[in-house]
Amino acid sequence: MPELPEVEVVRRGLEDHVVGRRIVGVDVTGVRTARRQPGGGAEIEDRLTNRTVSGARRRGKYLWLTLDDDDAVGADCLLVHLGMSGQMLVTDEGAPPVRHMHARALLDDGRELRFVDQRTFGGWTVVPLADALDGTGVLLPAPAAHIAADPFEEGFDPLATARLIRRRDTEIKRLLLDQTVVSGIGNIYADEALWRSGIHGRRRAGALTLRSVTQTLEHARDVMSDALVAGGTSFDALYVNVNGASGYFDRSLDAYGRTGLPCARCGTAVVREDFMNRGSHFCPVCQPAPRRSAVGRRSVAR
DNA sequence: AATCGACCCTGCTCGC
DNA sequence: TGCGAGCAGGGTCGAT
Structure with missing residues (x-):
């Protein structure tokens, strides 16, 4: 479902409601959601727990959360791709479970960041940041380093x-x-x-x-x-x-x-x-x- | 190397 | 009402 404008709306929402929060617990149940992670959902859980979300970034349709103020080459980030039907939802504590929820991160304010994805083309991966291959000097999650600049970027020509x-x-x-x-x-x-x-x-x-x-x-x-x-x-x-x-x-x-x-x-x-x-x-x-x-x-x- | 089709999923709507 | 066909805004991968 989402193209650039929709992903940007999500990014802004994450910036407002998730950046600054510490992740106190992670539960990744969707096998396909974690399919790009070599160690599967368990690895995502391990590498996200007790990290603090420091930023919400985007290039094109790729979205990522930087962690622990480590916005540098090699630092972990949570790369999110929404695919055709992915949603990043922030819910209050104790919100009822919903269908097609494949991952969630408990935040230190009691709220929950959820990944809901009906068609399961989307996914989460914890990956290192790398230099963009296009020479713009932008930092990108390594699996997305080959993506070109989007039309909203300063460096887009x-x-x-x-x-x-x-x-x-x-x-x-x-x-x-x-x-x-x-x-x-x-x-x-x-x-x-x-x-x-x-x-x-x-x-x-x-x-x-x-x-x-x-x-x-x-x-x-x-x-x-x-x-x-x-x-x-x-x-x-x-x-x-x-x-x-x-x-x-x-x-x-x-x-x-x-x-x-x-x-x-x-x-x-x-x-x-x-x-x-x-x-x-x-x-x-x-x-x-x-x-x-x-x-x-x-x-x-x- | 570049190009192109097949494939990956679930659920909804529409026509018979 | 039931059922199959068609359709849905994503990317990846292998064959050529």
Whole structure:
């Protein structure tokens, strides 16, 4: 479920409610949640217990908590990826257990940080911090060191990223979703950025102008920024809830999920097409398909 | 080396 | 009402 704006909402919630707290107990029950940890859930429990959360950081869709003021290369952090359905919830002491809860950390103020994840694509790992491979000088959890800067970062350069994209030999949408090219963009905001740009996601990157690719990246940044503004308003003081994402920004979407509905620019029905085991939503008039591209099923009704 | 499809999960909605 | 098909905002991995 979460793309960059949703993850940022979660990060802010953690910053407000978890940073500064000491972890007094940890219980990791989800095997899949801990699948990236060589020692499994037990290792996560060991390495988190009695640590103090010193910061809540994010790059793209990757989220991590720094521990014990050790914000340096080699220091442990708790890397969290929400996957498709992960939630980081902060509950009061004694809150009832919920379905799909796979991990929780008891905090020294009596509250509980919970990881709830229906589809179990998300996970927790305790890993060392490392230098980002892109040379930005940013510290990242080692397994995420290969991730590119996201469009909200100071060091993000739309023009340089566009140049990189144009050198690649594949479809533009694939590259927008490639976290090593630009991070944070998922299926929704890729579709939205392409709609704003008037570009079909299956156009080959090399066939696009530098200007149009640069603008697409700027559109991606803008649409995620709009979503973040909307998401901030629905943020509850106590609960760090990713689910809010579906409720607030839906109304502002121009392409994603609008199969069969009129394009806001020209009125043509938005089309959904299979793409990378998912769906792409686009206006067939504003975003003309590349030639020889009759691959993939189309549907007008949802 | 780069590209691309298959795969990993659970649950909900929709049409028959 | 029951049931299967289709769909869901993530990343990783192996084959080519």
